[in-house]
Amino acid sequence: MRTAIFGSMDVPPQEGLEVTHHDIHNYTLDGQYDQIIVGNALPELYRSQVIPFLDEMRKHLAFRGELVLYVPSAEWAAKQVFKNETDNLTFYMLYGEENKPFRACYSMLALRTLIERAGYITRNASDYILKLQSNAGEEVFMPVHSLTAVNNE
Amino acid sequence: MDTESLHKSTKPVVDIGVACNIMQSYNWWVEVMQMLLQETRLGNIEIGTIRAVGSALPDFNKNNVIGNSVKRLSLTDYNRTTVVKGFLDGGADYIFWLDDDTAPPNNAISRLLASGRDFIGGVYYLPAKPFNPIAYKRDHENGLYQYVYGYPEGALLQVDAIGFGCTLVHRSVYEKIRDSHTVFVRQNGSLIPVHNSQLQKPIVKKHGKPEKPYIRAGVYHEQVTQQEEGDTRQFPFYQLEHGRTEDLYFCELAESVGIKPWLDTTVACTHFKIRGAGHEDYKREQMESEGLI
Numbered sequence: 001m002r003t004a005i006f007g008s009m010d011v012p013p014q015e016g017l018e019v020t021h022h023d024i025h026n027y028t029l030d031g032q033y034d035q036i037i038v039g040n041a042l043p044e045l046y047r048s049q050v051i052p053f054l055d056e057m058r059k060h061l062a063f064r065g066e067l068v069l070y071v072p073s074a075e076w077a078a079k080q081v082f083k084n085e086t087d088n089l090t091f092y093m094l095y096g097e098e099n100k101p102f103r104a105c106y107s108m109l110a111l112r113t114l115i116e117r118a119g120y121i122t123r124n125a126s127d128y129i130l131k132l133q134s135n136a137g138e139e140v141f142m143p144v145h146s147l148t149a150v151n152n153e
Numbered sequence: 154m155d156t157e158s159l160h161k162s163t164k165p166v167v168d169i170g171v172a173c174n175i176m177q178s179y180n181w182w183v184e185v186m187q188m189l190l191q192e193t194r195l196g197n198i199e200i201g202t203i204r205a206v207g208s209a210l211p212d213f214n215k216n217n218v219i220g221n222s223v224k225r226l227s228l229t230d231y232n233r234t235t236v237v238k239g240f241l242d243g244g245a246d247y248i249f250w251l252d253d254d255t256a257p258p259n260n261a262i263s264r265l266l267a268s269g270r271d272f273i274g275g276v277y278y279l280p281a282k283p284f285n286p287i288a289y290k291r292d293h294e295n296g297l298y299q300y301v302y303g304y305p306e307g308a309l310l311q312v313d314a315i316g317f318g319c320t321l322v323h324r325s326v327y328e329k330i331r332d333s334h335t336v337f338v339r340q341n342g343s344l345i346p347v348h349n350s351q352l353q354k355p356i357v358k359k360h361g362k363p364e365k366p367y368i369r370a371g372v373y374h375e376q377v378t379q380q381e382e383g384d385t386r387q388f389p390f391y392q393l394e395h396g397r398t399e400d401l402y403f404c405e406l407a408e409s410v411g412i413k414p415w416l417d418t419t420v421a422c423t424h425f426k427i428r429g430a431g432h433e434d435y436k437r438e439q440m441e442s443e444g445l446i
Contacts, residue, residue, distance in 0.1 A: 073305065075305055075306075079443070079445065082445060083444070083445075107305065107306065107307070108305035108306060108307035108308055109305070109306045109307030109419070110307075111307070112307040112309075112419065113307070121267055121268065121269060122268065122309050123268065123269065123270075123309070124309055124310075124311070125305075125307060125308050125309040125310070126304075126305075126308055126309070126310045126311075127304070127305055127308070145305060150269070152269075
């Protein structure tokens, strides 16, 4: 089983699992993958780059291979702004970091629409809490949208 | 559980099952007819048989099953089970359940089918405050169901139970349930399917000395006998009992064979009662509860 990961995520090691890590701005994928995980990296792309990126991933997914996306929940962040309850996490979710700025944020519906426009079939689209570690070593729990889509061609 | 027919080049055949009341809103007819026309013209399915059973409510013995040519005093559970018999005896791959007060959007069936899930529903809402979706997660502390609320728009979630007002079920779900259970007759004559893994021998056809049900050490005991071959009642896929609706019963049977329902919130129906209620009502209620409006 081959897994490609974009973003600073990892998966537990297991026998027969080959994992490679990639930078969403500069990557080379080699052949077909059973799973491609994009963890918090999609917002780093300009909107015009998103569909070409999703098309490219589809070319590298094996038949019935899975694309797994995690993006910060735009709805959650927007509610924090609306209620004047912003904090560092809210600003990170909307704008990213200095060295990895976000160029877009996604509601679940927007993400799902993009995925289906790019020809994938959504298998699961739900909310999830992602555990992150801040630069100061503090644990942060971020509401994200988690979407699993398959390549059925 | 995945559907192999997702990969077939031919269109899957979908029967339509409707549990009817006596009267429907004219708005419902218009929207449902439009949806079926749209699916016929542009959808990725072939519509098989329309299996409509009425009435879903006690109506003084005027119930009439259309398509299966049976008349009988019936409630929703019996009507649904009758529809399933016709479906399983036929050749369709899926059954799409509609209620006669829920109007799905135009591409509902094709969209649910595209998910590749074998048991999946669109979302419809209680037609009165708090307009909650008719979809539930189980509270593991008390076993009761809590409605799903506050999901992100566009979500496709696995849940513990859904209503059958806009629900697509592959025939394999029914077959797996039927093949994994043995049906017994309770003392009151009603049927109860028991998962084969829960059977302990001996299985009896008749009790020598009838005993009333009793509770010992917190466990309910009741004499039951295996359903006899001459008993022509259908496998009880749906049962209204314990003050609960028949859809919860089916969801629990499906869960016992490892299949839980999915909810696609992009397939949003209107639920007609005195007036139509829908996604806008749900959204307004949710935003009010969060202090956003």
